[in-house]
Amino acid sequence: MYHGQQKFVKRNQANMRDYLNERLKQVSVLRDLSESDIISLQPHTFLHPYQKGEIVMLEGDLLLPQLHILIEGTLQLTRIGTSGKETLLRTLAQNEIFAAPALFGDAIAPATVTAIVDSQVLTIDRTALLDRIKHTPEVAFRILEVYNQRLQQMHQTIHDLVSERAIVRLAHLLQTQVNSDGEELKIELSHHQIARRIGITYEECVRLFSQLKTVVSYQRGGIIKILDREILDKIANGSIDLKSLIFDDK
Secondary structure, eight states: OOHHHHHHHHHHHHHHHHHHHHHHHHOGGGTTSOHHHHHHHGGGEEEEEEOTTOEEEOTTOBOOSEEEEEEESOEEEEEEOTTSOEEEEEEEOTTOEEOGGGTTSOSBOSSEEEESSSEEEEEEEHHHHHHHHHHOTHHHHHHHHHHHHHHHHHHHHHHHHHHSOHHHHHHHHHHHHBOTTSSBBSSOOOHHHHHHHHTOOHHHHHHHHHHTTTTEEEETTTEEEESOHHHHHHHHHTOSOGGGSOOOOO
16 A cells, blocks of 8 residues: 555544544433543444435344444334334434344344435444443433333323324324424424324324414424424323314315
8 A cells, every 4th residue: 555545544544533433422322421431432333324215224133232323314213014014113313322122132123224314323332332331330321211211102102092182193293303492303204204103194194284383383395393382282291172272274
């Protein structure tokens, strides 16, 4: 290798180390790690780019023992039922972790994960991560906290599908996806994606947004903004008489 090529490779390697370092710092479950801990994870951290429509993992795949983190883009999780119908489980936003069985379970992918835009996934080897957790156990608690929240959301979704009206299911979904300032969703969701998530038709989903236009706004491209968080929360928790709401379908 020529001297100029060697310098180019070293410079690229240094840039990649800096990039991984900054990305790891942005992951919420790792925020308790020290700078030295982050640096020690770099040799065990790998970057995987995916193009729009590319499959990250298939339901039933045997997974390597790694923590999976979406650092850029949007991923969609789906499962195929016994009837052959595909169900949309959730949509992942930037810096969310996924594929829990690879870290704690049977290492079998519980769902098919697909990139719905160009995306990047970081993986961290389980052994290296557990070694850091020994020194910073708060990391383990943060990871478990995320998966516990997912479990609670799944229970709520099952309850909603069985017993709640579609408008309540929609309100619950929007609550789980809203960003930290409570005014906009973390990800873009189309009418079609939302309909699949809450078990209704596309047409019914469009009608619900039309009815709720004073509470939430839907813009082209799946950009959803919360206009009245108080009313949205009341719809979700059942503390408002839906008949008392004045909706305008015109």
